[in-house]
Amino acid sequence: MKPIMNEEQQSGPTASTKVDARSKMLTGSAWMTAGSITSRILGALYVIPWVTWFGAYSNVANALFAQGYNIYNLFLTVATAGIPSAISKLVAHYNGINQYGVSRSLYRSGMYVSTAMGVICATIMMFGASLTIMDNGDPNMIPVIRSLAWAILIIPPMAITRGFLQGYNWMAPSAISQFVEQLFRVIYMLAATYLIMKIQKGSWVHAVTQSTFAAFIGAVGAIIVLETAWLKHRNEMNSLVAQGEVNHDVATRELIFKIIYQSIPFIIIESGIIFFQLIDQYSFKRMMPLVGNFNKYQIDVLYALFAFNANKLYMIVISLASALAATVIPLLAMARAQNDQDGMRKQIQNVLLLFYFVMIPAALGLFAVAQQIYTVFYRYDRAGIVVLQFAAFIAIPMGLYTVGAAMMQGISENRRMMKYLAIGLIVKMIIQFPCIWAFQGLGPLLATGLSMSVTNYLIIHSFNMEFNLNFAKMATPTNQILAYSLVMVIITKAVMMLIGLLVSPYGRYTAFFSLIPGVIVGVAVYGYLALHFRLADNLLGGRAAGLRRRLHMA
Known part of the structure; x- marks a missing residue:
């Protein structure tokens, strides 16, 4: 028999619930940020010995690696079919209404769908690799793409x-698995590259192929971590299922349909940055001869500078946004399930x-x-440095897209988000050649x-129209962030110039x-x-005061 709720309880989430949601967001963001940042840093650090061992082939190896990974990332998004984010959102929804058994059924159904998608996409990559080189005519991409098919599987x-674990707001396993995945991948690719290039004096294409195959090795490491986490939380999940409400109206077929229906927009939306990169991949080499007298090698080097070299570094900054995105989807989905309009508005503003608070100083610091x-x-x-300095600023709108798209998905505005992405892609294609x-x-x-x-403008305008965001309240901390970031850049730049002398x-x-x-x-x-100046207090709450005490700033 259910307890009778008083009027306050029936009216919606209490203040303590809202505080708990914010705490979960901060804790989850901390874990996902740690996982994302450490894995991204590790994924960038390997470049130092990797590029050195390739020697004169480093730029063409970087270009081949980047082209192969752009195709791989698109297939990966299709293979996962947006299902992880959809599962995270749906699990949070059903957990929010105390139907943990449905969440468990969702996981099983999602496994059926994702396994089938992995087999289909891996097969297409393995046997259709030659089709991906039709537009750029580089046969070296064929073994690279085939090597990545194993990871897709x-x-x-x-x-x-x-x-599924993120739907329970358990972010630590995901964060740790990201790091382990990257660790296994980097160890294998460095060992293989050193063996081929330095000991065997072999082909640079074969070394790149083994470096991309390392994605499969990394995935194996991540699976080990996630299986361990599943076993650790198994009893707790079983207890929640036993205590939760039973919903006999949701059948397995209905769950599979719901997963696919929810995942299709995720495929398109999460592929947003990949679509922009693919436009670059298949247009840059065609457009450059039209604007100057460039040979193939020069074009490959220029492409490598922004598509691989700079990308590896500014994606570390964007990973901060990815961490926030992974955290916010289940929290917004839970608020939507409880029809908590005020909670959703505050979550979006936070x-x-x-x-x-994180992205602007990080991007300017990279500059x-x-x-x-x-x-x-x-x-x-010098050319690569200029590209990286410019890319540091471009990382801000790219990161904002990642977070904004995730929030749109969290409040179930998938169709509208796809429309906004389509508008952005059309603008990209129109201005690509002039730029x-x-x-x-x-x-x-x-x-x-x-x-x-x-x-991004369309996304934020949409939030404002639906939730009436309090921009006046956000203006002061936003201006503080900009001011403090500029002060930081000036002082850091001065220090770097002094050291340079x-x-x-x-x-x-040096x-x-x-x-x-x-x-x-x-x-x-x-x-x-x-x-x-108490800026951190607005975002971190009591944690900021604790930091001041430890640093004797109180």
Whole structure:
């Protein structure tokens, strides 16, 4: 027999529930940010020895790797069919209404669908690899794409398990599995590359192929972590199922249909950045000869500078947004299931401010230390440094798209989000050639930044129309974030210039030892300003006060 709720309980979530939701968002974001950042850093650090071992072939190897991974990422999104995010959202929905048994059935049904999709997509990649080179005519892509098919085969079930655990707001297993996946991948690809390039003196194409096959090795490591987490939480999940409400009206066939129906928009929306990158991949090489006298090697090098070299570094910053996105979907879905309009508005505002708080200083900080960090990873190259500095600013609209799209999915505005993405892609295709004509190697990044800004405007305008966001309340912390970030950039840049007068800025080792104090100064300046002027209190609550006490700033 259900207890009779008083009027306050019936009216909606209590203040403590809202605080708990915010706490879950912060805790979940912390875990996902840690997992994303550490895996991204590890995924960037391997570049240092990897590029060195390729020697003169490094730029063409980078270009081949980037092209193969763009195709792989598209197939990966289709293979997982957006199901992990859909599962996360649906599990949070049914958990929010105390129907844990339905959540368990969702997981089983999702496994059937994802396994089938993995087999289909892996088969297409394996036997249809030659079709992917029709537009750029590079036969070296065929073995690369076939090597990635093995990862496509097993990643969908792994991703389903991640989504299911995230639906319970258990973010730690996902974060740890991301790191382990990257660790296994990097160890294998470095060992294989060293063996082929340095010991066997073999083919650089074969070394790239083994480096991409490492995605399969990494997925195996992630599966081990997630299986361990499943066993750890199994009794708790069984207890929740036993205590929850039973819903006999939801059949397995209905759940599979619901998963597929929910996942189709996720495929399109989560592929947003991939679509922009594919436009670059298949248009850049065609457009560059029209704007100047460039040969194939020069075009490959320019493509590698923005599509691989800079991408590896600014994606570390964007991973901050990805962490927020993974956290916010289940929380917004739960608020939607409870029809908590005020809770959804506050969640959206909190996520936007948290995004600005982390992303803006991170992107501007990357700009400030671009010369040193690029030199550490790829050797000194003035053109590459300029591309990275420019890409640091473009990372902000790309990250905002990731978070905004996730929030649109969390409140079930998938159709509207697909419309906004389509508008952004149309803008990208219209301005791509003019941008390349005017800025050459920077053109694709500029076109992406401008078109994603259009999409972001439409997303935020939609939130404002539906939830009446309190921009006046958000203005003060947003302005503080911008001001403190600019102060941080000026001071960090001054420190880097001063160090550059004392040591050579062109060597890898000197760049590395210059980078460390630059990063420390940047983090210290922004952290001090955020804590001293109470900006962090608006976003982190009591955690900020605790930090001040530990740092003797109270």
